[in-house]
Amino acid sequence: MPFSETLTKKLNAIVSKSETKRSALIPVLREIQNEYGYLSAQSMEEAATMLEISPSSVQNVATFYTMFFTEPAGKHIVWVCRTLSCALRGAEHVEHYMCDKLGIKTGETTPDGKITLMEAECLASCGTAPVMLVDNTLEENLTKARVDQVIQELRED
Ligand code: FES
Known part of the structure; x- marks a missing residue:
């Protein structure tokens, strides 16, 4: 087409x-x-x-470039920063928590097609680590509670 x-x-x-x-x-x-x-x-x-x-x-x-998808991706893309500042402030735990909550591995999309989880290099907000980019919105100073909120908002959208 x-x-x-x-x-x-x-x-x-x-x-x-x-x-x-x-x-x-x-x-x-x-x-x-x-x-x-x-x-x-x-x-x-x-x-x-x-x-x-x-x-x-x-x-x-x-x-x-990791920003391009050559296979269908989720409606929402979540990029968890894994570079040094975020790594030192618990990015790995954030990523594992996301994987558990979503029931997918990094690089995969939830079965409902709503969320794709990806790892990112520095998102240029090291002072507010750990951070993730949700579509075009930066989520900073992440906590489990905020991750829960973000996932709920994305699932309801
Ligand atoms: S290391 Fe994560 S924003 Fe820079």
């Missing part, structure tokens, strides 16, 4: 602001993922055609 007219307009706008078509690749992939939730093989091929680059170049970028 080709990109919708709306998405095509957004992608063309991104390309028109970029120095070269190739340099628009990451923002284009981000926009496609915003639309569909992940990057299907077909959408990567369409992006390649649009940007006049090889499908393997698109696939290489899509599989290199």
Whole structure:
């Protein structure tokens, strides 16, 4: 299925602001993922055609960056920071607690398709460790109680 007219307009706008078509690749992939939730093989091929680059170049970028999903992901993505400051302040416990509560391992999606749990590198909020990024919202100074609240909010959405 080709990109919708709306998405095509957004992608063309991104390309028109970029120095070269190739340099628009990451923002284009981000926009496609915003639309569909992940990057299907077909959408990567369409992006390649649009940007006049090889499908393997698109696939290489899509599989290199952890922010891109090449399989369907959950409605909500939770990124638990595992870098030093967060690690020193209990990120491992946060992650294990999330896994227990959600019944999944890191990198997996809950059976209802609501939540995908991922590990992240430093989220640039070391002073408020441990932190996690829930979609586009940073959750800081995490406690079990706050993790419980976040999970409940995501499940109810
Ligand atoms: S180490 Fe977690 S935000 Fe920097």
